[in-house]
Amino acid sequence: MSNQPLFEIKDLEVSYGSIAAIKGISMEVHKGEIVTILGANGAGKTTCMRTISQLLKAKSGSIRFKNAELTGLPAHKIVGLGISHSPEGRRVFGILTVEENLLLGAYSCKSVDRKVLEWVYDLFPRLKERRKQLSGTLSGGEQQMLAIGRALMSKPEMLLLDEPSLGIAPILVKAIFKQIRAIADNGVTVLLVEQNAKAALKLADRGYVLEVGKIATSGTSEELLSSEKVQEAYLGKKH
Amino acid sequence: MDTFFQQLINGLTIGSIYALVALGYTMVYGVMRLINFAHGDMVAASAFVGLTIYTQVMGQSATLFSVIMIFLLAAVSMACVGVILERVAYRPLREAPRLSAVVSALGASLVIQNGIMLLWGPQMRIFPELVPQVYWEIGGVVVSLIQVIILILSLVLMVALYFFVEKTRMGAAIRASSIDQDAARLMGINVNTIIATIFIIGSSLGAIGGLFIGLYYRGITFNMGWQYGLFAFVAAILGGIGNIPGAMLGGMLLGLFNAFIAGYVSSTWSDAFTFILLIIILIVRPTGILGERVAEKV
Numbered sequence: 415m416s417n418q419p420l421f422e423i424k425d426l427e428v429s430y431g432s433i434a435a436i437k438g439i440s441m442e443v444h445k446g447e448i449v450t451i452l453g454a455n456g457a458g459k460t461t462c463m464r465t466i467s468q469l470l471k472a473k474s475g476s477i478r479f480k481n482a483e484l485t486g487l488p489a490h491k492i493v494g495l496g497i498s499h500s501p502e503g504r505r506v507f508g509i510l511t512v513e514e515n516l517l518l519g520a521y522s523c524k525s526v527d528r529k530v531l532e533w534v535y536d537l538f539p540r541l542k543e544r545r546k547q548l549s550g551t552l553s554g555g556e557q558q559m560l561a562i563g564r565a566l567m568s569k570p571e572m573l574l575l576d577e578p579s580l581g582i583a584p585i586l587v588k589a590i591f592k593q594i595r596a597i598a599d600n601g602v603t604v605l606l607v608e609q610n611a612k613a614a615l616k617l618a619d620r621g622y623v624l625e626v627g628k629i630a631t632s633g634t635s636e637e638l639l640s641s642e643k644v645q646e647a648y649l650g651k652k653h
Numbered sequence: 654m655d656t657f658f659q660q661l662i663n664g665l666t667i668g669s670i671y672a673l674v675a676l677g678y679t680m681v682y683g684v685m686r687l688i689n690f691a692h693g694d695m696v697a698a699s700a701f702v703g704l705t706i707y708t709q710v711m712g713q714s715a716t717l718f719s720v721i722m723i724f725l726l727a728a729v730s731m732a733c734v735g736v737i738l739e740r741v742a743y744r745p746l747r748e749a750p751r752l753s754a755v756v757s758a759l760g761a762s763l764v765i766q767n768g769i770m771l772l773w774g775p776q777m778r779i780f781p782e783l784v785p786q787v788y789w790e791i792g793g794v795v796v797s798l799i800q801v802i803i804l805i806l807s808l809v810l811m812v813a814l815y816f817f818v819e820k821t822r823m824g825a826a827i828r829a830s831s832i833d834q835d836a837a838r839l840m841g842i843n844v845n846t847i848i849a850t851i852f853i854i855g856s857s858l859g860a861i862g863g864l865f866i867g868l869y870y871r872g873i874t875f876n877m878g879w880q881y882g883l884f885a886f887v888a889a890i891l892g893g894i895g896n897i898p899g900a901m902l903g904g905m906l907l908g909l910f911n912a913f914i915a916g917y918v919s920s921t922w923s924d925a926f927t928f929i930l931l932i933i934i935l936i937v938r939p940t941g942i943l944g945e946r947v948a949e950k951v
Binding site for chain 2 (some may be wrong): 492501505507519568
């Protein structure tokens with residue numbers, strides 16, 4: 415692990431009008447890591463992701479990726495820098511076909527890299543079977559695969575995954591998490607937001623626990639898995 | 654039978670004009686969820702701009718070259734007006750409540766309408782005879798050269814637009830922005846560029862529609878945008894607002910319906926019947942004929 419993090423958030427504050435959603439958080443992600451952000455509903459996880467992608471504007475603080483400051487950039491410039499975002503709720507383009515969705519994922523590239531498309535189809539063969547189908551007709555799990563695949567099409571260095579397990583059949587969650595591992599093994603750094611703490615910590619190297627806009631605790635996945643506080647709050651075990 | 658085919662030709666001609674204008678409403682609505690009430694007035698403005706280009710720039714010549722130039726220049730000037738309109742009247746209000754944008758659109762409509770009146774006067778002007786008065790009589794049905802030109806050119810433009818939107822990268826970006834602007838931004842799509850593009854395309858098509866109105870009906874007035882705009886707007890709703898093939902279909906159907914009512918029932922009542930048709934369609938299919946192609950899973 416190099417000393418210089420690939421990605422770094424410092425003293426980030428975000429608010430919706432007068433309501434503070436993120437109250438000064440700092441975190442870093444190193445190249446090749448899978449880092450997870452855990453937390454209950456309303457802890458600020460999605461807000462954090464949307465602020466990284468500049469869909470929301472930070473009130474103060476800095477977000478740096480490979481020495482470039484992201485705050486203040488227009489949202490459509492972020493993907494070109496190498497950060498791709500698979501949003502909460504999947505947000506696939508329902509009236510476009512599966513393949514059209516994937517090709518739009520490569521909109522920021524000069525041309526579509528067929529190798530990446532083939533890789534995405536290898537990761538999620540279901541998408542290849544349904545590539546001519548309108549994506550609005552896919553099941554929730556398939557849409558999630560599409561959202562992740564679409565985010566990979568821009569050949570990102572870092573992938574932001576917001577709640578990939580949300581509202582999806584457990585068997586598909588397993589399959590999707592397995593492929594997130596494969597994506598990371600392919601050299602893509604992953605920042606994963608999850609409510610499913612157990613699954614996320616099994617997958618991730620490190621984690622941050624967010625509570626009402628602040629980082630409550632952080633550490634390696636082993637540390638967090640064995641921490642009483644995390645167990646009590648997120649893993650449903652009583653001590 | 655003669656009446657039937659005669660009204661069929663007339664209906665298709667008016668219908669393609671409605672369709673061209675309806676595309677402007679529907680494309681803007683598709684991405685911005687905004688009814689651009691100034692669109693009809695830009696259609697009217699285009700006819701006046703065409704008139705002035707004919708008299709001042711082309712020296713009143715109606716050669717093929719000058720006719721093409723009139724069409725191009727009018728389309729380009731309306732595209733510019735459209736882009737400026739979006740920057741000035743709509744973009745500052747994008748985050749504002751919907752009603753503010755509607756009021757701004759109505760204001761823009763009045764500004765353009767009164768602008769035409771200031772520049773060209775309140776009286777009716779006669780649009781130049783850019784296309785020679787050639788008629789063919791086929792088995793009792795009269796078809797004019799103007800009708801043929803309007804039909805063919807509209808068809809070409811609509812097919813081109815359809816392929817642009819369905820088959821190109823930019824077209825996919827337009828469709829994506831109309832579904833989910835934030836998700837489109839995550840793909841690296843500059844939604845402001847998409848919106849400007851839509852205003853360019855919609856306004857140019859509307860401009861050509863305006864010139865067709867001038868060619869076909871000859872008399873042009875500063876406030877005619879209200880009438881044609883309203884009908885094109887109805888056509889867009891009929892086909893399913895926000896849906897591009899829907900606007901084309903809605904325009905054609907409305908034109909045909911108008912012509913057949915005028916031919917078989919009463920021409921004074923054709924407008925009333927048009928709105929009765931609209932009410933019936935909205936009761937039966939509130940989303941319009943082609944509205945909501947798929948039920949989206951959540």
